[in-house]
Amino acid sequence: xxxxxxxxxxxxxxxxxxxxxxxxxxxxxxxxxxxxxxxxxxxxxxxxxxxxxxxxxxxxxxxxxxxxxxxxxxxxxxxxxxxxxxxxxxxxxxxxxxxxxxxxxxxxxxxxxxxxxxxxxxxxxxxxxxxxxxxxxxxxxxxxxxxxxxxxxxxxxxxxxxxxxxxxxxxxxxxxxxxxxxxxxxxxxxxxxxxxxxxxxxxxxxxxxxxxxxxxxxxxxxxxxxxxxxxxxxxxxxxxxxxxxxxxxxxxxxxxxxxxxxxxxxxxxxxxxxxxxxxxxxxxxxxxxxxxxxxxxxxxxxxxxxxxxxxxxxxxxxxxxxxxxxxxx
Amino acid sequence: xxxxxxxxxxxxxxxxxxxxxxxxxxxxxxxxxxxxxxxxxxxxxxxxxxxxxxxxxxxxxxxxxxxxxxxxxxxxxxxxxxxxxxxxxxxxxxxxxxxxxxxxxxxxxxxxxxxxxxxxxxxxxxxxxxxxxxxxxxxxxxxxxxxxxxxxxxxxxxxxxxxxxxxxxxxxxxxxxxxxxxxxxxxxxxxxxxxxxxxxxxxxxxxxxxxxxxxxxxxxxxxxxxxxxxxxxxxxxxxxxxx
Numbered sequence: 087x088x089x090x091x092x093x094x095x096x097x098x099x100x101x102x103x104x105x106x107x108x109x110x111x112x113x114x115x116x117x118x119x120x121x122x123x124x125x126x127x128x129x130x131x132x133x134x135x136x137x138x139x140x141x142x143x144x145x146x147x148x149x150x151x152x153x154x155x156x157x158x159x160x161x162x163x164x165x166x167x168x169x170x171x172x173x174x175x176x177x178x179x180x181x182x183x184x185x186x187x188x189x190x191x192x193x194x195x196x197x198x199x200x201x202x203x204x205x206x207x208x209x210x211x212x213x214x215x216x217x218x219x220x221x222x223x224x225x226x227x228x229x230x231x232x233x234x235x236x237x238x239x240x241x242x243x244x245x246x247x248x249x250x251x252x253x254x255x256x257x258x259x260x261x262x263x264x265x266x267x268x269x270x271x272x273x274x275x276x277x278x279x280x281x282x283x284x285x286x287x288x289x290x291x292x293x294x295x296x297x298x299x300x301x302x303x304x305x306x307x308x309x310x311x312x313x314x315x316x317x318x319x320x321x322x323x324x325x326x327x328x329x330x331x332x333x334x335x336x337x338x339x340x341x342x343x344x345x346x347x348x349x350x351x352x353x354x355x356x357x358x359x360x361x362x363x364x365x366x367x368x369x370x371x372x373x374x375x376x377x378x379x380x381x382x383x384x385x386x387x388x389x390x391x392x393x394x395x396x397x398x399x400x401x402x403x404x405x406x407x408x409x410x411x412x413x414x415x
Numbered sequence: 416x417x418x419x420x421x422x423x424x425x426x427x428x429x430x431x432x433x434x435x436x437x438x439x440x441x442x443x444x445x446x447x448x449x450x451x452x453x454x455x456x457x458x459x460x461x462x463x464x465x466x467x468x469x470x471x472x473x474x475x476x477x478x479x480x481x482x483x484x485x486x487x488x489x490x491x492x493x494x495x496x497x498x499x500x501x502x503x504x505x506x507x508x509x510x511x512x513x514x515x516x517x518x519x520x521x522x523x524x525x526x527x528x529x530x531x532x533x534x535x536x537x538x539x540x541x542x543x544x545x546x547x548x549x550x551x552x553x554x555x556x557x558x559x560x561x562x563x564x565x566x567x568x569x570x571x572x573x574x575x576x577x578x579x580x581x582x583x584x585x586x587x588x589x590x591x592x593x594x595x596x597x598x599x600x601x602x603x604x605x606x607x608x609x610x611x612x613x614x615x616x617x618x619x620x621x622x623x624x625x626x627x628x629x630x631x632x633x634x635x636x637x638x639x640x641x642x643x644x645x646x647x648x649x650x651x652x653x654x655x656x657x658x
Contacts, residue, residue: 141501145658167503177494181433193425194502196418238498 094119094246094277095140098252100149100318102135102301109135111301112179119245119295122268122278124292126285128394132301133281134174141171141278154245167195170239174250175286176231183235184215187223188241195242202241209237213267214283229260236267247271249280253287265291289386299394321382322361327351327375334372338364350378422504426512427519434486435520447477449528451586467529467538468618469591472611474520474528476557476582482517483561484574492570500657507650514558516648521554522547538622545631553614556638559645560610566652582648585611613637622657 096118102110110132117123125133138144140151142162151158156165157314159281178187210216213233223231232252239247252268253261268291272278282288288295289309296304297312305312332397335351336344340361343354355361362379452470490496499509533540540546561578568574587593589600589611595603606612617634624631 143497143500143657163503163505166501169501171501173494173497175494175497179429179433179495180493182429185431190425190429191498191502194422194499194504196422196503 093117093152094118094121094154094175095123095279096150096152097136097140098150100136100151101140101147102139102144103147108301110139110146113298113301113303113308115296115303117277117279119277120272120275121293122280122291122373124288124295125279125281125298126288126295126390127298128211131298131394133298134250136298137171137250137281141169141248142166149320166204167242168245170242170247171415172236172239172249172252174254176228178223178231178234183220183222184210184226184237185219187234187238187347191238191241197242205241209240209355213237214263229256232256232260232264240271242412244276246277249278251281251283253282253284284334285386285390295386297390297393305389305393309386310405312393313384313386315389315392320353320355320361321384321388322353322365323347323350323380323382324353324365325377325379326369327377328373330356330369330372330374335368340364340367343408352382409410419504419508422502423512423515424500426504426509427515430482430486430513430516431519434482434489434516435523437482437485449474450593463536463538464622465590465615465619466592466595467536467587467614468531468622470532471525471529471550471618472553472589472614473586473591474524475554475614476585476611478524479521479554479557480561480564480578480582481519481575482520483513483558483565484568484571484578486513486516486570487562487565488568488574492630506653506657507646509651510562510646510649514555514562517558517561518555520553521557522550525550525554540622541625542621542627545624545627546618549614549617549621549631549635551608552635552638552642553617556610556614556642556645559642559649562649563645563652564626566649566656585609588612590615610638610641613641 093116095115097113097115100110100113102108113132113136115123125136127133133143139146140153140158142158142165146159153165154168156162156168158165179190182190185203185206187204188209192202192205207216207219210219213236215230215234215237218226218230223234226234236249237254249268253264256264265287268278268280278291280288280291292309295305295307295309295312296303305315307315322409330351332344332346332351335341335353338353340355341353342356345352353361353365362380365379366376368374449470451473452466479523487496490499529546532538560581561574564577564581565574568577588598588606589609590606591611595606595612598606613634617631617638620628620631620634
C-alpha cells in the first residue's frame with residue numbers, strides 16, 4: 087500500500103558486484119518525499135551504481151530498493167513512469183530540435199497527445215530555450231544541452247528526480263541558474279536525489295547528505311550536523327599586506343596544515359595555540375600587516391575529507407582526467 | 416501491451432527521423448549490393464528473376480543491417496540508449512521499435528533498386544503485394560540480425576564488421592549469385608540456415624506466381640521465426656552487457 091507517508095526512496099542493504107569489483111557493499115538509506123538528498127563520495131565509491139540501481143538500469147545482486155513505494159526489481163515500469171532521470175552526460179538527440187526532443191520524452195512517458203506540445207513549450211520557456219525551440223540541438227552550448235536534458239526529464243511531471251552531477255562542466259552563471267531551478271522544482275514538491283562533486287553546491291541545496299565510500303554509506307545526516315561532527319581543529323583564513331612564508335606559518339605553535347588559496351592562507355590549528363594572537367605576532371615580527379583574518383567553521387569539505395579520507399579537489403581532478411582520457415580515446 | 420507497442424512505434428518514428436539520412440546507410444545499403452551485383456551478377460547460371468530477387472534481398476539485407484549498426488551502437492555510445500532504458504518501456508519493446516525502424520528502411524531501398532531494374536530488364540512481377548510482404552518481412556528479419564550484431568559491438572565500425580561477417584557469406588551462399596541447386600550438398604544444406612535464402616526464395620515465388628504458394632508461406636514463417644529468435648537473443652545479450 088502506497089500512502090503519502092511512503093518515503094520517496096528506501097534502499098536496504100544493496101549489494102552489487104561487477105566481476106571481482108564490489109560496487110555496492112550493503113548500501114542503506116531513506117529519502118523522504120519533498121526533500122533534496124545528496125549522494126557524495128570519491129570516484130568509484132558507488133554513487134552512479136546506486137543511481138543506476140534505483141532507476142532500474144542495473145540489477146541488484148541482493149538487497150531491496152523501493153522507489154515511490156514500488157519495488158524497483160518487480161515493479162520496474164510503474165516506478166519508471168513516475169521518476170525523471172538526468173544522467174551525468176546529456177542524452178538528448180542532437181539531430182532533433184529541442185521541441186522534438188521534449189515531445190519524444192512526452193511520448194515515451196505517456197503524456198497525453200493534446201498536452202505534449204503545450205507542456206514542451208512551458209518547459210522551453212522555463213529553461214530559457216524557447217527562442218531556440220526549433221533549432222537542431224547540435225548547435226547548442228553545453229549549458230543549453232544540460233538545461234534541455236533536465237527539461238526532457240520533467241516532461242511527465244515526475245515526483246522524483248535523479249540528477250547525476252547536474253552542474254559539472256557548466257559556467258558559473260549556468261550552474262547558478264540550474265541550482266535555482268532545482269530549488270524551485272523542490273518547492274513545487276519534486277523530491278530530488280543528486281550526486282555532485284561540488285560540496286558547496288550540496289551544502290546549499292541538500293536537506294540530507296549520504297557520504298559513500300567503497301560501496302558503503304559512511305555518513306548520513308544533514309549538512310549542518312555533518313559539519314558539526316568535525317570537531318577539534320580550528321581553521322583561520324588570513325591575508326597579509328605582502329607575501330608571507332608558507333614554511334614560517336607552518337612552524338607556528340599548533341599549526342597542522344597551511345594551504346595557499348590565491349592571495350591568502352587557510353591555516354588549520356590543532357587544539358592548542360591561539361591562532362589570532364599568533365598570526366598578529368607573526369605579522370608584526372615579519373614586518374607585515376594583517377589585511378584580513380577570518381575564523382572559519384568546519385565546512386562540508388572538511389567533513390567530506392575527514393569521513394572519506396579523499397580531498398574533493400583530487401576527486402575533481404581525477405574526474406577531469408577521466409573525461410580527458412575518454413575524449414582522447 | 417498496447418501501451419508498450421505504442422511506445423515502440425514512437426521509437427521507430429524517432430529512429431526514422433534521426434538515422435535514415437546517415438551516409439553509411441546509403442553507402443552500405445544501396446551501393447554495396449549494387450557493386451556486388453555488377454561484379455558477380457552476370458557470371459552465375461541463374462535466371463533474371465532470381466537475380467532480381469537476389470539483388471532486392473541484398474539491398475534489403477545490407478540496408479536494414481546497416482541502419483541498426485548506427486541506430487543501436489551510436490545510441491549506446493552517446494548515452495541516448497539509456498534515455499530509452501530509464502523510460503517506462505521494456506528492452507524487448509525498445510528493440511522491437513528499433514527493428515521496425517530498420518525494417519521500414521528496407522522497402523525504401525528495395526523500391527529504389529527494384530523499379531529501375533524491372534524497367535530495364537523487362538522482368539514480370541506477378542504479385543506486387545506478395546513481393547511487398549516478402550520485402551517487408553525480410554527487412555524486419557535483417558534488421559533484427561543487425562541488432563544482434565550491434566548488441567555485441569561497442570563501436571559502429573565493430574558492428575559493421577560483425578554485420579559483414581554475416582552478410583558476405585550469405586550473399587554468396589544464399590542463392591543471390593549462384594544457384595543453390597548447383598552447390599555441393601554440404602553448402603546446399605548450409606544455405607538452408609541462412610535467412611537470405613528464404614528471402615530470395617519468397618521473392619522469387621512472389622515474382623513468378625500470381626497466387627501465394629506453400630513455399631512462399633513457409634519462407635515467410637521461417638523469416639518471422641528468425642526475427643523473433645534474433646530479438647530474443649539481442650535482448651539477452653544487451654541485458655547482460657548493460658547491467
